[in-house]
Amino acid sequence: MEKVIPKNGEIELEKNRYLVSETDAKGVITYCNDYFTKISGYSREELIGHQHNIIRHPDMPKVIFRLLWQRIQSGKNINAVVKNLAKDGNYYWIFTEFKTRIDLDDNSVIGYTAHRKSISHDAVDVIASLYSKLKEIEEESSMDDAEKYLNEFLKEQGKEINFVNLLDHIHKFY
Ligand SMILES: Cc1cc2nc3c(=O)[nH]c(=O)nc-3n(C[C@H](O)[C@H](O)[C@H](O)COP(=O)(O)O)c2cc1C
Secondary structure (H helix, E strand, C coil): CCCCCCCCCECCCCCCCCEEEEEECCCEEEEECHHHHHHHCCCHHHHCCCEHHHHECCCCCHHHHHHHHHHHHCCCCEEEEEEEECCCCCEEEEEEEEEEEEECCCCEEEEEEEEEECCCHHHHHHHHHHHHHHHHHHHHCCHHHHHHHHHHHHHHHCCCCCCCCHHHHHHHHC
């Protein structure tokens, strides 16, 4: 597939409509709903059988995906804010709930599901400046240093705040 050149246009999402996709245990897309295909700009044929990095935005820090995978691979759910790249180069920010589907017979991972919806501009502002700092650290230093910075940021937010509940915290305060 051709490389998408990012543009500055933001795609506004309808409130309370979910962009849903599912993958197998390796992260290969096996399902996506109509709203996901509509907003991403890709047809179902272009998405199914591929990884989600087809819609990865270059502004996203790598450390966020590393933490995401560590979490879901251990069978734990997580919410995260993600900036995605549409086929036309424009972007959209989404609040995403990641869930791991487990085979209860042998506890193995069957696959993963993502439910995405719109998020307030105020919450995006907080996250966007955090992510741009993490990205800068990754470029100038390393992903491990970006993770250290993230942990310091979380500590400053309060004792009980971690990567998993950061979003709930931001939702409450912004
Ligand atoms: C169910 C599920 C949904 C995902 N959704 C997205 C997404 O919307 N945007 C995204 O950039 N990555 C998403 N990812 C993460 C990608 O698989 C990938 O790790 C990420 O795009 C970073 O690309 P890379 O692993 O090639 O560096 C999702 C992963 C899973 C398992």
